[in-house]
Amino acid sequence: MSSALAPILTRDLAPETCLGPTEFIDSNHERICEQATILASGTGSHPEKAAAIFQFVRENIPYEFMLRVHTSAFIASNILEERRGFCVRKAVLLTALARSAGIPSALVFCDMRDHTLPQRLTDAMGTDIMYHHGLNAFFLDGHWRLADATLSTKLLERLGSHARQFEGASDALLPAHTTSGQPHTEILHFHGMYADLPFQDMLTGFAQGYANADIEALANMGYRL
Numbered sequence: 001m002s003s004a005l006a007p008i009l010t011r012d013l014a015p016e017t018c019l020g021p022t023e024f025i026d027s028n029h030e031r032i033c034e035q036a037t038i039l040a041s042g043t044g045s046h047p048e049k050a051a052a053i054f055q056f057v058r059e060n061i062p063y064e065f066m067l068r069v070h071t072s073a074f075i076a077s078n079i080l081e082e083r084r085g086f087c088v089r090k091a092v093l094l095t096a097l098a099r100s101a102g103i104p105s106a107l108v109f110c111d112m113r114d115h116t117l118p119q120r121l122t123d124a125m126g127t128d129i130m131y132h133h134g135l136n137a138f139f140l141d142g143h144w145r146l147a148d149a150t151l152s153t154k155l156l157e158r159l160g161s162h163a164r165q166f167e168g169a170s171d172a173l174l175p176a177h178t179t180s181g182q183p184h185t186e187i188l189h190f191h192g193m194y195a196d197l198p199f200q201d202m203l204t205g206f207a208q209g210y211a212n213a214d215i216e217a218l219a220n221m222g223y224r225l
Contacts, residue, residue: 013106013193013194013195015104015139015144016104017195018099018104018105018106018139018195019099019102019104020099021096021099022195022196022197023071023075023196023197024071024074024075024076024092024196024197024199025076025092025095025096025099025196025197026075026076026077026096027076027095027096027097027099027100028100029076029077029096031077031080031081032076032077032080032096032097032100033100035056035080035097035100036053036097036098036100036101037100037101039052039053039056039097039101040052040053040101045168046101046102046103046138046140046141046168047140047141047167047168047169048168049098049101049102049103050098050101050103050105050138050140050145050147050166050168051165051166051167051168053094053097053098053101053103054094054136054147054149054166054172055166056097057090057093057094057097057149058090058149058150058151058152058153058163059152059153060083061079061083061084061085061090061093061149062083062084062152063084063085063086063087063090063150063151063152063155064084064085064086064089065086065222065223066086066223067086067206068089069203071199073089074088074089074092074197074199075092076092076093076095076096076097077096079092079093080093080096080097086150087130087133087134087135087148087150088107088132088133088134088197088202089134090134090149090150091107091108091134091135091136091149091150092107092134092197094136094147094149095107095136098136098138103138103139103140104138104139105136105137105138105139106136106137106144106193106194106195107134107135107136107137107193107194107195107196107197107198108134108135108136108137108146108190108192108193108194109132109133109134109135109190109191109192109194109198109202109205110132110133110135110187110188110189110190110191111129111130111131111132111133111187111188111189111191111209112129112130112133112174112185112186112187112188113128113129113130113185113186113188114128114129114130114184114185115128115182115183115184115185115186116159116160116161116178116184116185120221121218121221121223123214123217124213124214124217124218124221124223125210125213125214125218126210126211126212126213126214127209127210127212127213129188129209131205131206131208131209131210132191132201132202132205132206132209133150134150135147135148135149135150135173136148136149137193138168140168140169141168141169144193145166145168145169145170145171145172146171146172146173147166147171147172147173148172148173148174150174151163151174156174156175159178159184160178160179160180160182160184161174161175161177161178161179161184162175162179163175173185173187191205
């Protein structure tokens, strides 16, 4: 892993703990298994499978700026059925599909500043930081690789950025700069890497990070926290 914070992320998480189903990552569910089999067909190595699964979640599960607070909304098979979700839900689904394909995978949480957010949105949120932003880690060829499937290629292009390809040999995070050289995303702090969704910790992080959010203003703009 290229990140300087790799020892922090991986020190307590062994790959073998990131293969089986959990409360939220129901990688043994029929829908998850069927989808993983379809995506892995025609591929050979684990990096190829991981790349195909990553591409599916990034491009075919639309990003939805809506925070959910019920546990059922964060179960991978339910996310696959709904086929939409914000960063954490997409990361949970990606983890489940990868595990179903036999690839050790985990959830990663960080606080990330997004310099491309409209001013009216940051005013309503009370911040330009995406607290407890969810992404993924895959154990491939002896290394943990980070990958962020939150935003589709088309959405990134609308924001003036290029999507990074994920092929399993290096990290694929959201771009730090737009194509014009302006700041895009900036990771401020990694919370860690998890074998299952730390649901209560996540909700606590949201409550603290968005304590000053104007819920009514967000609702009027079509967003929901």
